[in-house]
Amino acid sequence: MTEILLAEDEAALAMIIKESLETRRFSVRSCANGEEALTEYYRKKPDLLVLDIMMPKKDGLSVAKDIRKTDKHIPIIFLTAKSQAQDVVDGFHAGAQDYLKKPFSMMELIVRIDALLGRIGGEKTETIALGGFLFDAVRQTLQFGQDVMALTHRESALLALLIENRNEVLDRSAVLRKIWGDDDFFNGRSMDVFITKLRKKLSRDPNIQILNVRGLGYKLIDG
Template sequence: MHKTTKILLAEDEPSLGQIIKESLETRNFEVLLCANGEIAHQTYKTEQPQLLVLDVMMPKKDGFTLAKEIRTEDTSIPIIFLTAKSQTEDVVEGFNLGGNDYLKKPFSMEELIVRINALLKRNKEPLTENIPIGNYTFNLKKQTLIINNTTQNLTHREANLLYHLSKNKNQVLERSFILKKLWGDDDFFNARSMDVFITKLRKKLKEDASIQIINVRGFGYKLIY
């Protein structure tokens, strides 16, 4: 990885933060270590990093609040949450706020590095401006769905999931592929989270009755229209 790639790391545990920082620097990343969410937000504004690694539980401003604020300014920067929380609702909340991935503590440095590289690679993929989906106009970059002059805003995760469904229109999108692509792992925990997002997309596409997201049991999902 090119040495100019900047990663903002927000972690309030000094020892863990230093370990992560040093490990990433051995891989030629430039790491901006911040001890709380407020410092992290200011550093984000001044340093313009390419990726964020945010601890969820931090003083002054937690990782979820920080991610929500940053997503109002930048819809595309990759965000990884570090969390001791393991409840499905907590993880879904993180994805709803614009997170791209999460790691449950304790985690291995190798796993974190693999996920960082995957997100950086994915973030370089070209974005198609407007994608017609039935009577809707979908914009991945802006994360919007428009129909009859009415605009719905999508979360980062919803937009990316819909993008891959649309790319595979009328074909089965395998669960394992999308889980590894967007969630980083195809375990049962992530699969439950994905089902929640599929339900949300169905609701947001309900104004066009010709559009369906079909569950192909045992294989995945198919977007048809």
């Protein structure tokens, strides 16, 4: 059974989340503060983390940063009441793959959890060549030589769209609506963070570039 570690200091909300996820056959361990969450993470090694940003004793950003020192791949979703763009950017820099702004629907949380765990879709494995890389959108991996890098769900989805439209301009608003569901300002900042992460991973091949096309979007240059 998939194990989820939930860290949320609002007791009523934590109970709703826990009960809702358990009806979907998830096993949920709920913690009320960041220190407890970090202890439980090392004790149980769950499959996914749902972290509130504002928590007593240790905030969610600090918890994520500590976990990322030893675990680069476990999916992390932040819950936040904050609405400042920098808070969203800080969350992704701390190691999150996704975030939800309160209030949110339980179905939205469940869909995002399923996406990060790779439960959505059932395509066959397909490897695509990109310069010196091999990209597998189903397994969400990017291989360069013998080095295989794990991608997050959104990194993989974003790279797949860039490759599909390689050497052409990929419309920014269209990408945001397709992957993030809305082309608002906060999602736009989130996408910029993911573009930066992809550029870093692709930097091993100097012939591969992701260019900003001002006012329009991005262009993946291959060769």
